[in-house]
Amino acid sequence: MSMSTRWAEVDCDFGVWLLLPREIPPDLWPDDLSWAMDQAQAVWDDSGLRHRRRDVKNLVTLLLNYRSFMAGRAWSHMAYLHMPDPRMEPLAASVSVWRAQGERDDALRFYTGADLPGTDGPPEVAEFPTEHLGAGLRAMSRPATLRPSADAEEASATVLSYAWRVEDDTDVSLFLLSPDAARLREAVPDVDAFARGIRVVPDPEGEGAADEEEDEVLIEAPSYLHVLDRMEELTGEG
Template sequence: MSWLNVKHAMNLDPWLRVPLMWPEPGLEGVEAAQTPEAWARTFAEVWWEDFATEKPEPGEVDRLSDILVMYAKRAPSAFPGFEVLLHLPHPRDNPLPAYVNLVEIEEGESRETALRALTHADASYAIEPPIVEEFDSPHLGAGLRVLRYYQDEDSNEVHVGLRYAWRYEKGTDAADVLIILADPDAGRILRALDDVDEFARTIRISPDEEADTWKSS
């Protein structure tokens, strides 16, 4: 068996992985991995040091810390079981969550049918026809990238959805890989597109024997 490896995505700027459990397993001795508050404060300070050419105004580190706490507590529940990484190119930006996971293949479902369904390539609810493009990954092969505009049921706002999907088959291992992003600000998605493409190309499936290297540098 194999496992979803997002380790290389974690090394990309400007991406920040959100732990799914507290304290994060394997990091019980790391203060920033104990609680959402400790994690958020640590990375709010790091982001201002690493991604801003100017110093924060009074209260801006606290503001970012509060935002990260909110995402740490709420983002994982949007798609339970998915890995969550935040795109945050500047500490004053609103984080853009990306969700990644393996999806079990339904018996008899073809690759094309599955990938189009996972990416909502034929979504009847879209405001206009989704933009469907082939998307190659050096680790997962040929997949799909789909950008679509749709009306949110709760707010009636127009949102932008971006999804990537691949079918992974090697030996006895088989699964579909899915990445999900959405935002009410079309510009936010489009400005991040190059970074998201780079992020998507780092995702891979690794053999179980490499799992012990997950926490190593």
């Protein structure tokens, strides 16, 4: 797997979703804490809910933790939080853009884990057409533990994943994971709308940027979920 020379942008409802930038724009915020304080205050104010200073402070801490975690994931090229209500635990959504490899149908099933055995039966797999990315797949499953060392929450996590092939040269993946299956299922309509807002665009850093990577790792795995798990193990971030 290697990054595409193209990129993605998302047209989404920012009353529901919050972008987790990999780098804080220095012309907007001097540091991570300033970003988190502004975002947390705005989320609570926009919610219309009564809140106290400590509610904002708690959300600041949560945002800092999520941003730090997602920014350190090589497989997450863009990350958003599903936050329709600041009192709810957010869901992290990861968008990744890869160079297309292999047959289209095999690739979509690979990215969604459509053929993985699950603890509650096979994945729920459905065609998922979009205006900008074309036809794709959506799958929801509770896969068996990927690593024996995974803790109980990870082992029972529910996964919601989407994948598309765009113009035969780009594979796009959208991935969410949560130990709370009910929370994830309730979010499906919002995630579907988010997915339909993804489009592939030229890489803002210029064509060929992906070719500048010097280190490559070849991972043989039956699904994208196994790749993520293996990457965490190799980088020591799991």
